[in-house]
Amino acid sequence: MSDKILTRMGDGERLRMTSSEVREDIKEATVDAASRGGIPELTAEEQDQLYEIIADPSRIVSVKPGNEAIVSDDGCSMAFYSGQDGGGVGVPLSRMQAALTYERACGADTISLGHSDYSYKPVKSIINIEANDYYNISMSSTVPFFYGAQPNMGLYFQPDGPCPNAAELLPLGKIKEARAAQEMAADYMADDLVFVAERLAEVGLEGLNFDTAGSAGDADFLAALRAVERIKEKFPDLPILMGGSAEFVIGMHGELMYDGKKIAGMYTHEQAQAVEKAGAAIFGMAVNTVTTESVQWNLARAVTFLKATTEAVSIPVHANVGMGVCGIPMMEQPPIDSVTRVSKALVEIGMADGL
């Protein structure tokens, strides 16, 4: 029987490491996150706490009674009926059956509905179908019921959309044209986000989720912020959860500003401040998992970013904990030993308001 600690890599591979190796990973990762984000490292006590969570010999771990947090979701019930691409298990359930099963059999704090493509642009053409399903389920559900999708500005570039493709223009040195294309795409996308929100608001929408904002860069993030502002102006009572897509916003445009601050390069605590300023109720924090580093390395980074983010804003912060985010291994079937350790550490050390 080895006295080494059983852990995993960021791609899910299981391995054993010595106590000092685990501690070194935690130290190295928190220093890395602090250096990149200009934020404090985890204290020695917090690093010890994280080590104890990783080194716990139990297969799964959990928070202490009284420390529980809210678990919101981004289309989790879709995993009942969808296939491999969505991490789904392919059970033949309707959307309503899946949502209510998630609420009642799993005990989730919130449930949600989303289009299979999980982007707002394709929702626009089937909005009546989505509104009808949302309304019917909302009459039967008891816990808060979100409608969610990704802003996903990539869909607005040719050949999928109307705008010249910025990713093709940039390598040609056409910087000005690439920026103009992104600004055009951002305008189209913001209009679509507002359109979908308005239609769903008419049928009693309880909460809206802009999931993975900024996936196409700073213009994507800005468009989502502008959409939040417009929606809140029209529907002040509509709660919006806006989540990021990475620990910093990629500067595909590079010059866009929000509230006097450059969006490109915004780390999670700065993203949260922008989201709070726009009027959202909850910020969803994402830190991408590095597959060639260990779970404790990835988790230490995520906890470091999360702690700074929860302290930077007055609104609740939920850590995104899907595949390949915030310390969860980047694989199709994340192991529950890693998942529960991530869950506990983010709540008890990172002080997440939710996951």
Add this chain to the structure above:
Amino acid sequence: MGMQIAHIMASCMGGIRTAGDLVAWMQMTRKMKLNDAKAYVAKKLGIDVFELTNEDEMRLIREDLNLGTVTSIAGGPKGIRAKKKIGELLDIKIRSVELFKSQFN
């Protein structure tokens, strides 16, 4: 799917099994941080914050206040009727409930 369930088992408040949905409503509608939301809900229910995730206590409270229960009780409120009671208890506006109420006018 197992990943979501693992998170729920490890750190979730428990939804309608306990008071998880009530605390979530406060985060959404009043932008309350976790501890503030828990304290608000506990005060409205007249219980200690620690009891919010105690199934033994919350089951009885939910049944008494018609907030919806995890097991299905014939004749018991669930869905929009339970949400109406939740909105009244927490003094918050739930948009689906507002639509529901408007349909009686």
